[in-house]
Amino acid sequence: MEIINTISQLRERLARHRDEGRSVGLVPTMGALHEGHASLVRRSVRENDVTVVSIFLNPTQFNDPKDLERYPRTLDADCRLLEQCGADIAFAPSVKEIYPEPDTRRFSYPPTDSVMEGAMRPGHFNGVCQIVSKLFSYVEPDRAYFGEKDYQQIAVIRRMIDDLGFKLEAVPCPVVRQEDGLALSSRNSLLSDEERVIAANIYRVMNESRTLGLPVQQTHDYVVDAINKIDGLEVQYFSIVDGDTLADVSSWDDAPSIVGCITVFCGTKPIRLIDHIRYK
Ligand code: PAF
Secondary structure: OEEEOOHHHHHHHHHHHHHOOOOEEEEEEOOOOOHHHHHHHHHHHHHOOEEEEEEOOOHHHOOOHHHHHHOOOOHHHHHHHHHHHOOOEEEOOOHHHHOOOOOOOOOOOOOOOOOOHHHHOOOHHHHHHHHHHHHHHHHOOOEEEEEOOOHHHHHHHHHHHHHHOOOOEEEEEOOOEOOOOOEOOHHHHHOOHHHHHHHHHHHHHHHHHOOOOOOHHHHHHHHHHHHHOOOOEEEEEEEEEEOOOOOEOOOOOOOOOEEEEEEEEEOOOOEEEEEEEEOO
8 A cells, every 4th residue: 555645746646547447446535544434444445446545634624623623633544454454545645744734715505504513513524525535536437435424524525526516426335333323423532431331222222213213303303302311411412404414304204314413422421422313
């Protein structure tokens, strides 16, 4: 696996692959890689001739400087994992390389980017669109792989792909979970062992709510109340929405696909965890 730090070198390598007719898969990441990322990389390796994994802790998508500061950084371990997964290129640029000047572009795709995470973290999806659009134009991938754990992010990126006319397929990949149901996330490494055990209740309760046969509002209230009763967990929001537009639904008949998206504070630091569940 080759580690590349500059856009010009990346473009030069990829041009050679393209000249030989090879397909290219891109897996954008912010590093601190875990088995969830590995599943995306392995899939890209299966489906493309060349797999590029970007490792870039994108400052423009962090609205809270403390969150950026404490985000785990594990470049050496990340590269070892990527090598094992069969990635061809790790693209690990500096902030100066990506943003020699501040990026003043503004993206707006309501309601996908204005609800839930968009409302709680102003500017977050604008930053995601800034970096992902840059990566798409450097790499020009045939396919780009995103974890469904960040369910809303995929909806926003799909809107951006349509808006800017990128010719690529965005491939959503299922959440990878621990045995007890906790969704794998780079942020889990910031939890204590005890907090990790507590955090597994988030998925357990959401999963349980599917089996109760309650109307939408009662399902919502059940999840929020049951999680808030657990010491060490506090729901920030739980929204039951149309799985495509992310608009709120009030009945199970309102949309062909319906998901519940949740954000929970866990522990004393506290760490903000996100997850979702598909109702239909
Ligand atoms: O999902 C992430 O890790 C990031 O939001 C992404 C897509 C790599 C952009 O920085």
